[in-house]
Amino acid sequence: MGIDDICHTSLTLGLGFIAPADDPVPVGKGEPGNCTVKRTPRARPGVTAVEPYLTLALSRESYDVGGVPKTAVAPSDGNSSDQGEGRRRHSSPHSTVSSFSSQRVKREGYLSSSEEVEAEPLKAADEDDSGGVSRRRKKLRLSKEQSALLEESFKRRSTLNPKQKQALSRQLNLRPRQVEVWFQNRRARTKLKKTEVDCEILKKCCETLKDENRRLQKELHQLKTLQLAQPCQLHMSGRATLNVCPSCQRVDSKSPFSMTPMAHTHNRMSNPSTAC
DNA sequence: GTGATCGCCAAGGTTACGTCA
DNA sequence: TATGACGTAACCTTGGCGATC
Structure with a gap:
């Protein structure tokens, strides 16, 4: 046609x-x-x-x-x-x-x-x-009962299949379209709220990482100063080296001259979310 | 297998109304 | 009482995806 x-x-x-x-x-x-x-x-x-x-x-x-x-x-x-x-x-x-x-x-x-x-x-x-x-x-203002039931349904599942939508609309005495729109708006608000929460978490995480970075820079500076002042102590065996993370430049404060790799540090920095 | 169509959804946005300070 | 801010129901637009024909 x-x-x-x-x-x-x-x-x-x-x-x-x-x-x-x-x-x-x-x-x-x-x-x-x-x-x-x-x-x-x-x-x-x-x-x-x-x-x-x-x-x-x-x-x-x-x-x-x-x-x-x-x-x-x-x-x-x-x-x-x-x-x-x-x-x-x-x-x-x-x-x-x-x-x-x-x-x-x-x-x-x-x-x-x-x-x-x-x-x-x-x-x-x-x-x-x-x-x-x-x-x-x-504009329809949903009653408290309707809102409560919708919220309850949303907690169980955030999407509805046609049958569920139909049943819910009957139960609420609303049009299926209204139920559908409510769920769409509800999902959108949920996502927006989650985004806001995530944003706050990331801000805090960012601040924490900045603080840690400042501390580590300071620590590195101190160690470099120490190295210049006492080079022989840092190369006594000829095998001992400063254990510095190549990505974040952090020195293992517990055992700065250890031969063991700083796997934990790498993991932490490669996955910032775990650092917070 | 492929393309058209359908139904649903997400994302991002707008509009309009109800409520409340 | 009027008003502005805010929440939200209802809707729009674009586009993706799976199912079906």
């Missing part, structure tokens, strides 16, 4: 299709209360409601139980910045066709009735005070 074909398909089957704002569609067949939600594609600022987006379903029969076109790419959840992750993702490695796929829709749980968990956050985000279509995303 070429680009032209795709374009024709979009025009023929889906261009300008908008679920009527006053036509709530049922969501969540098995959900308690069988709530309804206005799944209205929200317009971008300055863009009319007929902004083209793709759908292959024009009739109500083509909706799944979640009330969402099974193969449609709706304009995601609506505000200007979060338009169509599925439209833009993999723009480089994947083709235009691919980026018009239903990735985002699937992620949002639109494709599968089993994935449609709840829609209240969407509903809240869909309408402004005047009952019209809001262009702002409604």
Whole structure:
């Protein structure tokens, strides 16, 4: 299928299709209360409601139980910045066709009735005070219970497979996408925190090494001075030599004239992390 | 075996909202 | 009460990787 074909398909089957704002569609067949939600594609600022987006379903029969076109790419959840992750993702490695796929829709749980968990956050985000279509995303504040459960899950595993995500989203009464985003952000924060901790450790390590270096330089200087003052004592046997580490120039303070190599010193310096 | 596609993730970043001092 | 700082939910972009077709 070429680009032209795709374009024709979009025009023929889906261009300008908008679920009527006053036509709530049922969501969540098995959900308690069988709530309804206005799944209205929200317009971008300055863009009319007929902004083209793709759908292959024009009739109500083509909706799944979640009330969402099974193969449609709706304009995601609506505000200007979060338009169509599925439209833009993999723009480089994947083709235009691919980026018009239903990735985002699937992620949002639109494709599968089993994935449609709840829609209240969407509903809240869909309408402004005047009952019209809001262009702002409604930020959800997770409850303490939700946060605790998410944290607990994150402690067990920092990534979720689709089943786990689904189960967790049901348990939390959140959309799978929300669980996914939470885990992504959580992983990012964890890594950032770890990086900060590592940075502090390295700073301390660096200071320690600087101090040690200064001390060793001083020690070396003293020994060189001593060597100049008493050369015969340092070459009494003709075999004894200063035991100086070639990399850090440290002299074995316990036995400066030993014949044994300073393996421990080399190891310490070649692996700075063990030095701290 | 190879290429296209898909799904997921990481990394690095932005935006917008809620909270609090 | 207004405001700025901060935390964070939600999202974007680019790119990598494994699985599948």
